[in-house]
Amino acid sequence: xxxxxxxxxxxxxxxxxxxxxALLLAPRFDPPPARTGLSARVELAFPGLSFxxxxxxxxxxxxxxxxxxxxxxxxxxxxxNDPNARGTRVYLDISRTTSRAHDExxxxxxxxxxxxxxxxxxxxxYSAADPRRSVFSRFRRxxxxxxRADPASESVLLEVPDRWGNHNGGMLxxxxxxxxxxxxxxxxxxxxxxxxxxxxxxxxGKIHRVDVRGATTERPYRIPPDNPFxxxxxxxxxxxxxxLRNAWRFSFDRETGDLWAGDVGQDREEEVDIVTRxxxxxxxxxEGSLVFDRRLADALRPGEAIPPVATYPxxxxxxxxxxxxxxxxxxxxLRGRYLYGDYVSGFLWALEYDRAARRVAxxxxxxxxxxxxxxxxxxxAGEVLICSxxxxxxxxxxxxxxxxxxxxxR
Ligand SMILES: [Ca+2]
Ligand SMILES: [Ca+2]
Numbered sequence: 001x002x003x004x005x006x007x008x009x010x011x012x013x014x015x016x017x018x019x020x021x022a023l024l025l026a027p028r029f030d031p032p033p034a035r036t037g038l039s040a041r042v043e044l045a046f047p048g049l050s051f052x053x054x055x056x057x058x059x060x061x062x063x064x065x066x067x068x069x070x071x072x073x074x075x076x077x078x079x080x081n082d083p084n085a086r087g088t089r090v091y092l093d094i095s096r097t098t099s100r101a102h103d104e105x106x107x108x109x110x111x112x113x114x115x116x117x118x119x120x121x122x123x124x125x126y127s128a129a130d131p132r133r134s135v136f137s138r139f140r141r142x143x144x145x146x147x148r149a150d151p152a153s154e155s156v157l158l159e160v161p162d163r164w165g166n167h168n169g170g171m172l173x174x175x176x177x178x179x180x181x182x183x184x185x186x187x188x189x190x191x192x193x194x195x196x197x198x199x200x201x202x203x204x205g206k207i208h209r210v211d212v213r214g215a216t217t218e219r220p221y222r223i224p225p226d227n228p229f230x231x232x233x234x235x236x237x238x239x240x241x242x243x244l245r246n247a248w249r250f251s252f253d254r255e256t257g258d259l260w261a262g263d264v265g266q267d268r269e270e271e272v273d274i275v276t277r278x279x280x281x282x283x284x285x286x287e288g289s290l291v292f293d294r295r296l297a298d299a300l301r302p303g304e305a306i307p308p309v310a311t312y313p314x315x316x317x318x319x320x321x322x323x324x325x326x327x328x329x330x331x332x333x334l335r336g337r338y339l340y341g342d343y344v345s346g347f348l349w350a351l352e353y354d355r356a357a358r359r360v361a362x363x364x365x366x367x368x369x370x371x372x373x374x375x376x377x378x379x380x381a382g383e384v385l386i387c388s389x390x391x392x393x394x395x396x397x398x399x400x401x402x403x404x405x406x407x408x409x410r
Contacts, residue, residue, distance in 0.1 A: 057377030102165025164188025228278030262322025317342025
């Protein structure tokens with residue numbers, strides 16, 4: 001799954017599974033020096049439930065307050081949002097058509113239609129083999145059981161052939177505008193060898209936006225006329241933003257509608273972006289705030305590449321898991337903060353962004369969870385839950401760290 005470069009995923013995956021030998025090989029990380037401000041610990045949200053490589057968690061937006069958890073091998077579970085839940089039901093099982101040939105392949109994302117309560121429609125992104133490709137499909141809820149999807153209802157929206165198993169993106173979500181957004185990574189290998197993220201003639205290294213309302217088998221989606229490159233010769237009209245290496249997870253702020261993404265770095269920096277219409281997020285001219293390809297960077301106009309909102313160096317983590325802006329009620333200290341983490345180091349951060357000034361007002365290192373954080377999800381009420389590869393779902397409990405003693409006067 002996530003978005004790792006340089007084959008480290010195998011090490012981390014084995015470590016997550018408890019392999020002692022692998023743990024010896026796992027990279028070591030240093031917490032950031034600042035230890036004031038907020039801190040947090042994590043706690044099991046559903047102690048009675050365990051999952052096999054849970055990759056994502058969400059709700060159907062239909063008022064039923066159920067939780068849906070994706071397992072990488074191609075299964076979606078559903079259960080009531082109750083800490084005492086003892087079991088789940090299998091909502092969807094496409095494990096036979098989902099490819100797990102590469103660690104980053106599988107059932108990667110799910111998004112419920114804004115009209116799900118009435119129309120029962122939802123969308124998934126999964127990997128398939130022979131030939132290797134990303135598949136975007138629509139399914140429908142079964143007619144007689146709200147806890148089951150109709151496995152025969154699949155309708156393919158889009159298939160994207162892919163030469164490499166890594167960097168497949170994976171997120172899909174509806175925006176506040178009712179459009180379906182989805183990410184694709186730069187296709188893979190390393191360093192985006194064909195510079196696809198900067199080019200507009202392909203779907204890789206981007207976030208896309210399509211209109212699935214009134215879709216038919218013949219026309220599974222339409223291009224919103226206000227897409228930034230709609231009508232431009234040679235450009236894919238689906239593109240919303242580009243220059244993204246592997247935006248494994250993105251989310252919309254429930255209150256502001258802002259689109260936040262975590263973009264996984266290559267060798268030096270992980271980054272957080274606020275993604276805007278037509279924006280170029282720099283890869284592979286830039287990796288985070290740093291020049292990656294001098295020739296490409298020099299060819300860009302000043303300001304053409306939009307810098308990240310935040311970055312962190314490799315000593316703090318090597319594969320960002322983009323999170324979500326907290327709009328729940330249970331953790332007032334986190335209200336309005338963008339929560340994100342690192343899949344390999346397990347570090348967790350909260351960032352406060354000043355939208356008027358367009359800058360980070362405050363950033364807190366919340367702590368080391370010691371988890372392989374694969375995703376942040378939200379329940380119906382906006383409470384944020386963490387999926388990790390130990391199979392468990394956790395909530396975040398924040399507290400104000402005691403301020404350090406002030407320096408003594410001399
Ligand atoms: Ca790929
Ligand atoms: Ca960037």
